[in-house]
Amino acid sequence: MPKKFFQRYMPKREALRDNKALRVFGSLLHDPNLWCLNRRSASGAFAVGLFMAFVPLPSQMIMAAGLAILFGVNLPLSVALVWISNPITMPVLFYLAYKLGAWMMNTPPYPFHFELSWHYLVEQMGHIGPPFFLGCMTSGLVLAVIGYFAVRGIWRYSVVRSWQKRKLRIPKKLKEVLPKQNKPS
Numbered sequence: 347m348p349k350k351f352f353q354r355y356m357p358k359r360e361a362l363r364d365n366k367a368l369r370v371f372g373s374l375l376h377d378p379n380l381w382c383l384n385r386r387s388a389s390g391a392f393a394v395g396l397f398m399a400f401v402p403l404p405s406q407m408i409m410a411a412g413l414a415i416l417f418g419v420n421l422p423l424s425v426a427l428v429w430i431s432n433p434i435t436m437p438v439l440f441y442l443a444y445k446l447g448a449w450m451m452n453t454p455p456y457p458f459h460f461e462l463s464w465h466y467l468v469e470q471m472g473h474i475g476p477p478f479f480l481g482c483m484t485s486g487l488v489l490a491v492i493g494y495f496a497v498r499g500i501w502r503y504s505v506v507r508s509w510q511k512r513k514l515r516i517p518k519k520l521k522e523v524l525p526k527q528n529k530p531s
Contacts (some may be wrong), residue, residue, distance in 0.1 A: 371415060380414060380421040385501040390419030392493035395427025400486030402440060444474060447481025
C-alpha cells in the first residue's frame with residue numbers, strides 16, 4: 347500500500363533529471379538507488395524532506411536533492427516533501443518556528459511590523475534571527491525523526507497486514523484444491 351501510494355504522487359524520474367537546477371549533480375542522478383522505493387529509502391526521504399522544509403533558505407529543493415544523494419534515499423520523495431513549506435504555508439510554519447525558538451531561548455517575542463527595505467530586514471534579523479533559526483532547526487529535526495519512524499512503522503504495519511491477509515487466503519485455496527485431487531475419476 348505505501349509503495350503504490352508514494353509512487354502515484356512522486357515526481358517522475360525524467361522530470362527531475364531534466365530540471366535545470368538539479369543538473370548540478372550530473373551523473374550522480376543516474377544511481378538507481380535514488381529512484382527505488384522501499385521502506386529504508388522512503389523513511390530516509392521523509393527525514394531529508396521534512397528537515398529541509400524548515401531550512402529558511404532559497405534552493406531548499408537543491409539542498410534536499412544533495413542530501414538524498416549523500417544518504418542514498420529516494421530523491422523524488424525528498425524533493426517533493428520540501429514543498430510542505432510553500433508560499434502559502436511558509437508564514438505560518440516559520441512564525442511557529444520563531445515562537446518555538448523564542449520559547450526555547452526564554453526571550454519575549456519581538457513585536458512585529460513590516461517595512462519593505464534592506465535596512466529593516468537586516469535590523470529585524472538581528473532581533474528575530476537567533477530564535478528563528480533555532481526554532482527552524484528544532485522543528486526540522488523533530489519532524490524529520492517523527493517522519494522517519496512514522497513511515498517505517500506504517501510501512502511495516504502494511505507489510506504485516508498483507509502477510510496476514512495472504513495467510514487467510516491460502517487455507518481457502520487449499521480446501522478448494524485438495525477435495526478435487528481426492529475425487530475418484
